[in-house]
Amino acid sequence: MKNKIAIGIFASIICLFGTGCEKFLGTTSEDFYTPDEYYETEAQLNTALLGVYDPLGSTDLYSYNISSFWGTEADEGYYARSTGDGPQVYDYTSAHTRIRTPWQKLYQGIHRANLLLASAHKPDMSESSRNVIIGEAQFLRAFYYFILVSNWGDVPLVLDPTKEPTGNNVARTPAREVYDFIFEEMKEAERKVRTIQAIGHSGRVSKSAVQGVLARVCLYMAGYPLMDVDKYHDARYWAAEVMKSSHALNPDYKQIFINYARDEYDIGESIWEVEFWGTGAGTYREAGWVGVRLGIATTNTTLGHSYGIIRTTEKYYRLFETGDLRRDWTIAPYRYNGTSKVNHGATEIYVRDIGKWRREYELDKSTSLSAQNFPLLRYSDVLLMFAEADIMASNAAPSPEAEEAFNQVRRRAFGLPPTTPGSDQDVSGMNHDDFLALIKDERSRELGFEGLRKYDLIRWGDFLKVMSDMEIDISTSNAPVYASRAFQNVQPKHLLFPIPVREMALNRLLTQNPEW
């Protein structure tokens, strides 16, 4: 007992006069790494790189938000629900979740890339392997900025990892400078990353992916609002770079999407896609919502449960010419009744669910989430971008290469061999303006519901007019009342999203977009 007293007193004395107290209080955790302790090996860099990819597949970006809330935008489809607000119906404020969380997710990805890039020099490893990691991280960071700048305009350009929670007020960088950064950064990444052949699938950033996205970036820079028309030359160049590699259209349009459903890869057609995996059950959470949200509505779990959240507009349906095989794939001609398919009547257009992401082709169907991938860049997009950049750069009639690129897409749409010239669907000898108008329609037909239409319309300067035309169009149709909500609501301010109100409150250097 006396010993215990002695020990107590002893402890006090140690703490009073010695270093015992600080030692006692200096606890260390065995449960986590601090960032300073990590990024020490090549394997650790690769594990961290996965974290830079991860936001792509999150519900805030392609799994849910971009694919089914941002992606219904413009004139191709409408949100098939009578209630609810959000970007899908142009009914939102700067406080809306579907504006706020994507912003958050994008900067989270950027921060992960910043941390990785700041530490990539640490491991002892081969420079080529290091470059691949750096290149992919650089590209993804630039890609996230691309999503930011094309949706919000001027945004804070943060390129260093955050160290402390204070002192993080950052002003917006003008959109032009953000685009310049994206352009330069992607060009640098293009030199570092591997070819798609070396990678062997389309889930990872390859040279072709960077080149193709560079072409897209250049088209956006060349169009509204920057109107940096010199970039049409760059767009043409980068699209041509992709075309030099051994990419080719899949001769069967629907097979592209069946491949996505089955998690199979066609590196000729699909250059880059968002990867989803599994059923959502078990140890991993990498399954997505693509088929579940965007598929053909059914509660049948054998077919694959889907909400059918987007339906087509009649305008879009009519955009397809007779014989265009893409129409009845992109827009489901049937609905499910139990497990059987019931064709829609010829006049029943507005009730048609979109059909690109059909769960019936999935291999391992879970009740709610799916492994179906989502395209980020397809070769047909590259071909159409090339054709467009070609005439815009020259400001003249299309070159033979541009016509051929365009015709490849068109031939495939009618079930013809894509690379065999001289089909009855080929166009030739068109003037600049007609060809441009054709490209605009062709992009819509080819790439519908892949999250590109709104941005195409914006850069062409057509967005507001197309939307108000749709309002008139839909008001005289047999569409349900709520189908017109988006078209009624859209205003000039909707060319850009508002800066999230939360961000405005916390970063006092920010300014708000006009009219928000």
Add this chain to the structure above:
Amino acid sequence: MTTMFFEKPISYVFHIMNLKLMPKLFKCMKFCNELSCYVSNAFSDSPLYRGVKLGVVFLLAGTLQAGAVEYSSGADLSLSNNNASLIIKEGPLGADVQNISITGKVMNEKGEPLSGAVVYVKGVNRRVTTDSRGDYRISVPGENAVLVFSYVGYELQEIKVGSQTAINVTLMSTIQNLEQVVVMGYGTTLKKDLTGSVGTVNMEDLMEAPVASFDEALAGRIAGVQVSADEGQPGSAMKIVIRGQNSITQSNDPLYVVDGFPMEDFEAAGISSDDIESITVLKDASATAIYGARGANGVIVIETKKGMVSAPKITYSGQLGVQNVLKKMEVMSPYEFVKYQMERNAAAAAQSYLTNGRTLESYQGVAGYNWQDRLFRRGSTMNHILSVRGGNESTKYAFSTSLYNQDGVIISSAFDRIQGRLVVDQKLSKKVSASLNLSYSDGVVNGPSPAVNASQSSNYLMFSAWGYRPITGSIGLELEDDLFDPDVYDPEETDERTFDFRVNPVISTQHEIVSRRVRLFSPNLNLVYNINKKFSLNVRGGATLRNYINQDFHNSLTRRGAPRPNNVNGVNGSVINSERSSWVNENTLTYKNTFNRVHKLTLLGGFTMQAYNYNRYGYQSVLIPNEDFGLSGLEEGTPGTTYAEESSSTLASFLSRAEYDYRSKYLLTASFRADGSSKFARHNRWSYFPSGAFAWRMSREPFLKNISFVHDAKLRISYGVTGNNRVGDFSYLSSMNMPVADGYSFGGITPERSMVPNRLGNSQLKWENTSQLNLGYDLSLFKGKLELNVDAYRKTTYDLLLNANIPYTTGFATSFKNIGKVQNQGLEFTLTTTNVRKKDFRWTSNFNISFNNNKVLALTEGEENMLTPMIWDSGYNGVPLYITEIGRPIAMFYGYIWDGVYTLNDFDEVGGNYVLKANVPSNGATRSTIRPGNIKFKDLNGDGTIDSKDATILGDGVPKHMGGFANNFTYKRFRLHVFFQWSYGQQVYNANRHMLEENVGNRSHLNQFASYVNRWSFDNQESLIPLNNGQSHYGVYNSRVLEDASYLRLKTLSLSYAVPPTYVNKIGLSTLSLSANLQNVITWTNYSGMDPEVAIRSTALTPGFDYSAYPHARTVTFRLTTTF
């Protein structure tokens, strides 16, 4: 009166026989004011003080100034032989007289025997004490003798012997006792000497409540202490907030100190109420600063019952009771339901309900299913407590054990607990004593909370209980046998947010396994070494070990395991084990001395160390193929989430306190504590917490002394700083981890997890501080028959440890910062009165009321307000329901102001259609879709539509004032306890009404509350309930369902009867009392839900939200208590 003079200082010896003599002595010793002061001080100071109280003869020695002694003739003063000392004795020693033998029993009002009570003959030096059964035997000089009975805490009673030979006496407990010992941090003090603001719980009253744990009975008992239940589930802990919420994002729980062991996270259910000797609540900084770092939220000090010098006293208490839900919600009858379905969708309803020639009228008077009656049951409670206490001068012991069982009012919910405690106090030598305190408890809460977060509102239990339809239209379609209603799912109408997860509430509940087991073991050893008269050393070592086992199993007949879209996990289950352990070592040295008889000084210094360890391991299994094996079949499923977590923290502190007392008139307390916590970076580890308090007992001043009705009056003022370190163990460090959701699959192969930054550390993180100023006044009048305590305080919490929002551009959403400032100020009144005080009848009351005003003074840099959503349904999760704004209380309700419904006047009739007038704002829906009877909101910014700019502050979830009113009536052997408790001015967001009084999801075949019958229609245009399909949108919060949840509750009612000893003794018992105890008897409220005391998943940021809460129960128990 006799006077004795003496010329030089003289040592004296008091020889006091009885208490009654004390006032006489004071009166007689006019020789020197100081002496009387000194005497009284010496009494209170003396270790023999308790002896005095017991009436035990004792000697007190000291030195007396020269002077005169005037003494009554009843006393016997004499100088010792050498004239060096004065001997004071009780009056003339008894002469030889005839002796009569008297026997009897001394009891308290409850009929419990008082062991150790003193019985003596007045005026004669003859005394005895009662034995463990309260029996005494004494011989008296004759029939004229007067027997005096005395016992601590009870009033003296004199009885003339007369011709009696058996005299049984019932002593009445004294009124408010200024000499009451109050347990403080690191020591005790007398109530009259308190300088801080301290509330004590009347344990006797508290025990009248038939509850599982003491915290359930604490509400309304102490001013300034808000105790509320989130819901009524058996075994769930209460939320206790002392003097308002300091912290916005962090815990506001007080610090608990159980038998000297400080605990930040405390399991109230781990301690049996019956084992509690006292509960003291330390409120102001003077009282709490000795706990420095952790005192900011207030401190609750609990002392358990110890052994005493007596023969073994065996007590058994058994209690059995029943419980019933306080209120069921009235839902629509089958007729009303079908009528509603026909309005909703006439075609579909006709298909479902008007088959086989039936019409709506066919449903008149049809009974239908009453799902609430099937889900609720009569609950039961059972409690057995057995204790043995006793001991001798060197060893005292207390052993107790209890067995508690409660079957809740919802089927399959239950709470079971066993507890044991052993306390041994052992004198090891003259100077050293040790006490060992061991406690063990094992409690299991069974059954899920109906309010457990389920992401979809339709996946909550009560949604199904109220909304499951009362009737099907199909002959032969019975709902009671299947988990699903086959007619319900309707994909055409269902937004994924309004997706319908309705299940048969009875089947689901019967099959769900959710259990949480908590085992606590706490060994605690305390050594006291009385070095000399002035110094004593106290060394304490202890540990608490807590083990939690959470088990879940959801088979295919449950709402979370049923095979249906969205359930990716199929049949699933999990087992998670976690452990929290902590050990403490506290070493304090106390110095006590008195200078010049009037300056009393107590100094305390000490050093303490405490360490915490936490770990959690567990796993989940999904898609389990063989559900019949229950939890033991987990290994056959697919591995789901796994849990592995470890953490630790340490705390080292130096503490000191000085108490100075001048003639019990001026009292000063100052304390200083330094705390070092491992939760901060090295340079910010230490913080210092000073406090000071001053009390002035005005009643001891001459100007009040002569006012006879003033018994005691004391003014208190205190100021101090306390802290809070309730952040994560390593919040100051940035960390990386590999979350289950963050990874990527390249090329369709099995994904790999990624390593990502998950926390942004803050190396500048430091202690949160709360400064508090307290002004108090204690007034005791009419010999303590009326006692009033008033406290006013203002506390400001600064350098708030705020899980602060930071810009997303950092890559993070939040990080801990010392930012923000919150102020709480308030008033507390406690009035204790003895209204009637007759021999056979007594009536005492205790009334308390407290007001607190909470105000946010600053938030994160630049942030004007913070919006917080309530997470309960995916359609509402992104929508803020609360706003925390500078200049206002934390977390005000936020949303649209409800403005009734659109009336015909709002429309132009165009071709039979109603077209909304241009100047009438829309309600957020497309204008052309708005019809008369649709819900209407106030367009605050006048832009013609309702959007987030029209959201505003709607109300407050925190009461304006609250309190309690307890009454005790004693008539002979009966005792009646009546306790009211109220809470006024808080609001509750009754989200149940969104689903069940307007059907916001427009879900098919969903029954509604009976109130919905009165919805708007062209025939009922006065109604303010939106017409069918005219409800608010999904995801819109508005004031329609925000309700005043003020309430007044007859919380506890008990009647007990002590069986007279004559009967009791015959069956070999010493006491026997019987009682009936009722809890939650009557509630007066305007709240339309089941109960206004509700706040599911409440935090400081999300108060007062009601959705599918477990209902509160009314409890009726019968109790039998006996001692052997």
